[in-house]
Amino acid sequence: MSSTPAPALTPEQLRDVYSRMVLIREFEEQVRRLATSGTVPGLAHLCAGQEATAVGACYFLNDDDYIASSHRGHGHCLAKGMRPDRLLAEILGKRDGYCGGRSGSMHVSDPSTGNLGTNGIVGGGISLAAGAALAARHAGGNRVAMCFFGDGALNQGIAFEVMNMASIWKLPVIFVCENNGYGEYTALEDVTAGKSLPARGEVFDIPSDILDGMDVLTVLDAAHRAIARARRGDGPSFLIFNTYRYGGHHVGDKQAYKDDDEVKQWQARDPILKLQRLLLEQQAATEEELDALRQEASRRVREAADFAKASPEPDANQLSRFVYA
Template sequence: MTTFHAAEQGLAGLELMAKIREFERRMPLLSEEGLIRGSTHPSLGMEAVAVGVSLALRDDDAIASNHRGHAHTLAKGADFGRTMAEILGRADGYCHGKGGSMHIGVKELGVLGTNGIVGAGIGIATGAALASKMKGEDTVAVSYFGDGASNQGVLAEAFNLAAIWNLPVIFVLENNHYAQSAAIEDMVAQIDLSRRGEAYGVPSFSGDGMDLAEVYELASAAVARARAGEGPTFLVLDTYRYLGHMAGDTEIYRSADEVEAAKANDPIEKLLGQLIAEGAITADEWESMSARIVADVEAAEQFARRSPFPDPAEAFTDVYAKETQG
């Protein structure tokens, strides 16, 4: 198993998690201001999953995300300004404003798209893994989905195909315990979701999705298996979202005490404490890093606000991929 190093993955992960959180913190405010068309789904509290997995990936690896996909996209290397512009529906966004919050794709980074259809990314990532194998490449594909999506039939189909075809795909279940407003305990009789992968012959592991080091080491092992031709892996990572399912959620399905209790296991604070204890960073250095992060995300937001709206004449451009002559 690849070992987590405080001075390498630790510091990089801390900065990226904090930057993603500052980015996501602004989403409800931008929604209230009327700058985001439709819904947006922040992932405050869940940053360790996206960052921990991405630290184990290469630039040419692929990911397929879901409606709560900003963190996955940013962790894979997307520019914060262009991502923000896309969420605001602006021309400088990665999809020229046509994808919005739930449908961001970044081809050059292997981001095959966030997706508003629950569970849709599972099949997309499995297909990308099949393409990698057919081409004789050593790239891997990652599918991010939640506990609610684990009840979609496509997961069973993807598990089976990935196992019998030995595909280099990693299924990452972010178990934040709620599918919109339904608790996982009310939706399934067997709450040990890792057993679903085992039933299809997919090596399955559960881990603390609020611990960057644990996520990184589990993801690294899964990536190594995939690159070595040993097939798929299923990771069930226990995490928690601090905000509602979407901006404006009343959150009547859970108590404020429950949310505060979850924050006691905050991934950023946990990692920061570890890094300070190991001498990888000081309190003063963290304060400087935090100020720089806020300034960087503020610059990204201002870039997005200044970006123009796309020309209506371009409504039908970038809709279909152009055929290339071989």
């Protein structure tokens, strides 16, 4: 991995990281409530528990850098700069959503923030990010692309084909695997062969590492090194962050396949609470300041919900718009 470590964050930056993580958690809880009430059409896949990977990986990306996400992508969207109100409107299928209510949760995109889209296909965003990285190379400059995918994508052929090409061409792309231990309802060890997950990248001579995805400082440092490597023209990196989704595969998932002790152990490692303790220990924030940040995140999400609910349904006469033969 690159020898360029992340710069030490100021107390203000650490509070900013905390506020972004709290916003994602609040947003996902709002989506959960709306989905439970039947307001969200289709399935909702939440990333509560995985906030450190989204915020930490995206923090050092520039506005014009690209990301490609997965079906569990609300956190990535918010971390890259998408607005909670328009994102929630899209999840509800409303006209004021980012894609006019057409994409819903699993295929939302936003060119203005470099978001190539969430993706309902397992590993579907991997090739999109590599393509964007190739385009950025030809266009000049130092833009990079980052793709997020779950541990289930480690068994998809597209991942290996893209890693091979990215290594050969030294594309400025960062492969980020959020290993939450489960592909839908199945434990990783039941379907994934091989003792070393990083070996999947190392075989293509891609610097690869497996790290604590519940520690946002660890994610920040690893992502900064990988981004710096890509901007220098040294090629791709493969980062596996061990993390955990506190909810099910989707909101209606009862999670009978999870062990209670396992859940408690991961909840004790909550990335938001971990950063909160650090901020207080280092006197980078007071309890009052952190409470104010939580209140602000809650306010923004409440306003986003009001906006999304009030947004009109798409007009039927617009059904063929954006459809091309």
